[in-house]
Amino acid sequence: MHPANSPAPAGLDVITLGTAAGPAIRSGAPGIATAIVVDGAHYLVDFGLGCTRQANAAGLRGQDLRAAFITHLHSDHVGELPAYLLWNWGRPVDGFTRDVPVYGPGPQTSEMVSHLLAAFDYDIAIRIVDEGRPDLRRIVRPVDIELPADAAGGGPGFTPAMRPFEVYTDENVTVTAILVEHPPVFPAFAFRFDTRYGSVVISGDTTECGNVATLAAGADLLIHEAVNLAYFAARDFSPEFLNHQQISHTTPAGVGRVARAAGVGHVVLSHLAGVATDEEWAAGVAEEFSGPITVAQPGQRFVPGRIPARS
Numbered sequence: 347m348h349p350a351n352s353p354a355p356a357g358l359d360v361i362t363l364g365t366a367a368g369p370a371i372r373s374g375a376p377g378i379a380t381a382i383v384v385d386g387a388h389y390l391v392d393f394g395l396g397c398t399r400q401a402n403a404a405g406l407r408g409q410d411l412r413a414a415f416i417t418h419l420h421s422d423h424v425g426e427l428p429a430y431l432l433w434n435w436g437r438p439v440d441g442f443t444r445d446v447p448v449y450g451p452g453p454q455t456s457e458m459v460s461h462l463l464a465a466f467d468y469d470i471a472i473r474i475v476d477e478g479r480p481d482l483r484r485i486v487r488p489v490d491i492e493l494p495a496d497a498a499g500g501g502p503g504f505t506p507a508m509r510p511f512e513v514y515t516d517e518n519v520t521v522t523a524i525l526v527e528h529p530p531v532f533p534a535f536a537f538r539f540d541t542r543y544g545s546v547v548i549s550g551d552t553t554e555c556g557n558v559a560t561l562a563a564g565a566d567l568l569i570h571e572a573v574n575l576a577y578f579a580a581r582d583f584s585p586e587f588l589n590h591q592q593i594s595h596t597t598p599a600g601v602g603r604v605a606r607a608a609g610v611g612h613v614v615l616s617h618l619a620g621v622a623t624d625e626e627w628a629a630g631v632a633e634e635f636s637g638p639i640t641v642a643q644p645g646q647r648f649v650p651g652r653i654p655a656r657s
Contacts, residue, residue, distance in 0.1 A: 359382075360382055364377045365616045365642045367573075368395060377426070398430045398433050411446060413446070413447045414447070415537050417548070417551065435482050447514070456488040458488075505557060511524070520540045545567070547608075556607075565610045566612065577620030599634050
């Protein structure tokens, strides 16, 4: 992220590395991935298609990665996790050489990461000897997020109202999570990052959900998914697929209602399912929310309190 022996840049910088839903490719945008950068250290949320190159292009290097977070285990959110780990590991690539926790829904996160590392066992073993890299299998540490007591009874199609709960903290950031509703996937999480410079909430994939408003109360930035239901309704998709879009994702107007209830400072739309113009996406949010709205572009940077100029 910064030249060797130079001070890390101070502040909070949020980068929408990728903004597309998936796993279908309906635009040129990379798949969903977001970076939160605090005083030069960074934290990654989700690993959609293209995130490895996007992180590199943004100046992020594995040596500055503190922790990774997975909202849920749909393939468009984790499909490039193995590539990211393999391209950002070890001193030859300015990669991480010490503990990297990967937080996600349990117990599947541990199972997935363990199997991914096993699949690349041959390559990992060669590079340990041939390139002097540390053992990737020992420094990538999956962490299954345990649900608190007030999540009892939750499951696909039912998300209990609950309080946010802490999943990670260090000197830069405190990360809290809450269950969101993304049937048939369970559990699925939204994450909030609180720093000395401001706060950002990432919704993950969810239908309009009161828990997101609870998590996002007073946040500076709300990065929220959105779906254009009209786009899918006008095309020859199966009834099951259309039903999934309707019950598992949030319309722009729904995003506006969540943002208004939470009193957030700025709405950023990312993970866009379907196709619409930026004006169309933003107009739906503006029906319910009077604050600043931005339709994120891949690689765009956001700083709390600063509204980016329209391109």
